Amino acid sequence: MTHLEKIRYKPISVKKILREMKDISEVMIDLAYSAALFNNADLAREVMELEERVDTLSYLLNMNAMIAARDAGDAEALISILTVAAATNEISDAAADIAKLVLLEIGIHPIVREAFRRIEEQLIRVVVKPGSKLVNKKIGDLDLAAQIGVDIIAIRRVKKWIIDPKDDEVIRENDVLIARGAPMGIEKLRAMAEGKEVVIEE
Amino acid sequence: MRGEGSASKKRVFEKITEELIELKNTSELMIDLAYSALLLNSVELAEEVEMLEEKMDKLHTDFELRILSSNFKPEEAKEFLGLMRIGSVTERIADAAEKISSLVLRGLKSHPVMNLVIEEAEETVVRAKVSEESPLVGKTIKEARINERTGMWILAIRRNNRWIRPKSTTRIKAGDVLIASGYTEGEEDFLHLVSGA
Numbered sequence: 001m002t003h004l005e006k007i008r009y010k011p012i013s014v015k016k017i018l019r020e021m022k023d024i025s026e027v028m029i030d031l032a033y034s035a036a037l038f039n040n041a042d043l044a045r046e047v048m049e050l051e052e053r054v055d056t057l058s059y060l061l062n063m064n065a066m067i068a069a070r071d072a073g074d075a076e077a078l079i080s081i082l083t084v085a086a087a088t089n090e091i092s093d094a095a096a097d098i099a100k101l102v103l104l105e106i107g108i109h110p111i112v113r114e115a116f117r118r119i120e121e122q123l124i125r126v127v128v129k130p131g132s133k134l135v136n137k138k139i140g141d142l143d144l145a146a147q148i149g150v151d152i153i154a155i156r157r158v159k160k161w162i163i164d165p166k167d168d169e170v171i172r173e174n175d176v177l178i179a180r181g182a183p184m185g186i187e188k189l190r191a192m193a194e195g196k197e198v199v200i201e202e
Numbered sequence: 203m204r205g206e207g208s209a210s211k212k213r214v215f216e217k218i219t220e221e222l223i224e225l226k227n228t229s230e231l232m233i234d235l236a237y238s239a240l241l242l243n244s245v246e247l248a249e250e251v252e253m254l255e256e257k258m259d260k261l262h263t264d265f266e267l268r269i270l271s272s273n274f275k276p277e278e279a280k281e282f283l284g285l286m287r288i289g290s291v292t293e294r295i296a297d298a299a300e301k302i303s304s305l306v307l308r309g310l311k312s313h314p315v316m317n318l319v320i321e322e323a324e325e326t327v328v329r330a331k332v333s334e335e336s337p338l339v340g341k342t343i344k345e346a347r348i349n350e351r352t353g354m355w356i357l358a359i360r361r362n363n364r365w366i367r368p369k370s371t372t373r374i375k376a377g378d379v380l381i382a383s384g385y386t387e388g389e390e391d392f393l394h395l396v397s398g399a
Contacts, residue, residue: 014315015315015318015319018315018316018319019318019319022319026233029230029295032291033226036284036288076310077311077313078313079305079310080240080305080310080311080312080313080316081313081315081316083301083302083305084237084240084302084316086301087236087298087299087301087302088298090294090295090297090298090301091233091294091295091298093294094291094294094295094298095291097287097290097291098287098288098291101284101287101288106280106281106283106284106287107280107281107284108281108284108285108288109215109218109278109281109282109284109285110281111215111219112215112218112219112222112285115215115216115219116219116222116223
């Protein structure tokens with residue numbers, strides 16, 4: 001029996017909720033495909049958590065939008081927001097279905113998986129270990145995109161998700177980083193997060 | 203005989219992979235285009251999304267038929283089921299994108315809040331064909347530095363009726379149709395760059 005979170009109305013701006021829904025749904029797609037390609041249950045579980053978050057946000061957004069509509073003009077203006085929110089919710093459900101393939105051990109055919117993996121950019125999930133050089137560094141200062149060709153697309157800090165982190169975001173111990181890049185860069189980031197010495201060539 | 207069989211099996215797998223990647227990329231491209239269509243209130247972009255949705259339907263059917271006719275062994279059934287499920291997911295993502303872009307075709311405007319949500323909300327969208335003389339020919343998206351030079355972002359590339367979602371490593375070819383969005387001020391520079399004039 002799954003435990004469903006109780007929903008209560010909270011006054012939150014529609015803008016804030018919608019941005020979070022959109023950002024999360026996009027990261028979920030990437031995470032879900034990677035979970036399937038690498039047959040990685042950890043990534044799949046991250047996707048399932050995000051899916052729950054999107055469900056909660058969807059209720060909150062609908063309630064706040066209902067309160068915001070005073071007349072027919074408002075209703076017409078708000079329908080685009082509700083439609084986009086519903087679309088991000090569907091995208092997140094779709095991503096969750098990919099993740100479930102991993103959790104239910106259905107998987108995808110290994111030959112296709114291998115081929116897919118060679119062609120597509122890779123995604124990893126790494127935990128920042130104490131002692132890693134990444135700890136207490138700003139994302140902007142690390143400039144990983146230029147240094148090793150890797151982009152950090154999300155950070156999970158205990159239960160909180162930071163999607164598409166800004167340059168001034170500081171990485172902390174035990175952060176879970178989700179990053180995308182070419183296989184070599186990905187391996188370098190993994191080593192950095194684990195506190196190993198990494199040589200960066202020009 | 204055995205070698206022949208495994209070679210043809212390899213081709214089937216190559217084809218399945220190719221189609222799956224195309225389904226995935228098309229569905230993701232549709233989301234990008236759909237958001238842009240809504241923001242820019244662009245009927246043109248919304249119609250592109252509709253066209254891609256039709257293409258997705260066909261691709262998805264081909265993909266499913268290829269899997270069903272691939273003579274997989276009973277013990278492989280589960281892994282092929284996984285492939286089919288992923289195919290359906292791409293289709294659902296495409297449907298979600300179409301739902302967004304159809305707002306534009308129904309004459310419903312984007313709410314001002316939406317433009318704040320989608321940060322890359324720019325002012326205009328242009329489409330231009332890369333000429334033989336353009337300095338962009340043969341360069342990757344990263345090398346071309348289009349954004350630095352013109353302030354425009356490449357949303358999508360159309361090459362011989364195929365849509366490509368640009369990555370930093372995608373190489374631009376003569377004859378490519380680039381769809382870009384950005385501020386109106388950059389439009390002229392962009393068109394110069396693409397035409398090579």
